[in-house]
Amino acid sequence: MLALIHSRKLLRLGPSYPRDADEWRNFPMTLTRDDLRIGDWQVMRRWETPLMKVLAREASAHHGDILEVGFGMGISADEIISNGCRSYTVIEAHPKVADLARKWADRQATRVQIIEAYWQDVVPNLDASYDGVLFDTYPMSRRERHKNHFAFIPVAPGLLRDGGLLTLYSDETIDFRRQHLKLLLTHFDEVKLIKVTGLRPPSDCEYWRSNLMVIPVARKGSRSDRLSPGVTRAVVPLPR
Numbered sequence: 001m002l003a004l005i006h007s008r009k010l011l012r013l014g015p016s017y018p019r020d021a022d023e024w025r026n027f028p029m030t031l032t033r034d035d036l037r038i039g040d041w042q043v044m045r046r047w048e049t050p051l052m053k054v055l056a057r058e059a060s061a062h063h064g065d066i067l068e069v070g071f072g073m074g075i076s077a078d079e080i081i082s083n084g085c086r087s088y089t090v091i092e093a094h095p096k097v098a099d100l101a102r103k104w105a106d107r108q109a110t111r112v113q114i115i116e117a118y119w120q121d122v123v124p125n126l127d128a129s130y131d132g133v134l135f136d137t138y139p140m141s142r143r144e145r146h147k148n149h150f151a152f153i154p155v156a157p158g159l160l161r162d163g164g165l166l167t168l169y170s171d172e173t174i175d176f177r178r179q180h181l182k183l184l185l186t187h188f189d190e191v192k193l194i195k196v197t198g199l200r201p202p203s204d205c206e207y208w209r210s211n212l213m214v215i216p217v218a219r220k221g222s223r224s225d226r227l228s229p230g231v232t233r234a235v236v237p238l239p240r
């Protein structure tokens, strides 16, 4: 018996994935200062703050209309707002997290829209264009593990204005997957890779171990000066 328990521990049997989208929506949400759990899954943790800051800064580099997919703890949302944008929209699937987002929205001076839905259900009919998109959801099945963003990449250009930017939680280290880069380059015109270092996932983190993550910033179109009306690129004169 003891041997059996020991081996189960060694195997670290994780929680099971939801049977379907409805089951995930009914999983309980637990929020503490440092963690967001949905069901038994560690969905978001505060150690990711430095990573979220970089993602938010890059997604809102043009400051116009920004779309985020996955609200989580609202860490990247806070950063997007403090970086400055004309409007902020988020698509969030879990009803309790969407409640958090609505409470958060009440405190913002910026125009905010919360769309409570799976992105897969609303994006095909979303009649809107954005200057930046930040994608950070969570795998719903073993098949999606480490690549839940792959299905979004082909549809992202349809949400962006010319010159608009997509960035995402990449699940990549310096061994950036060839399949991932190829997907980005198939659907975007420029891809910049940023190495975010100094991450400190705690030893009990169930989804990330490395102290770095390499994130892509993909641009639609080769020019960044044809953004939404009123959004212009700042030109900073070089020091002599």
Ligand SMILES: C[S@@+](CC[C@H](N)C(=O)[O-])C[C@H]1O[C@@H](n2cnc3c(N)ncnc32)[C@H](O)[C@@H]1O
Binding pocket: 038, 043, 044, 052, 069, 070, 071, 072, 073, 074, 075, 076, 077, 091, 092, 093, 094, 097, 117, 118, 119, 120, 136, 137, 138
């Ligand atoms: C990792 S968290 C996002 C963390 C967020 N960037 C932050 O800074 O706190 C992922 C969020 O995506 C939501 N989510 C998962 N799958 C989704 C989907 N298909 N469509 C929309 N939201 C989804 C989860 O409910 C969760 O709130």
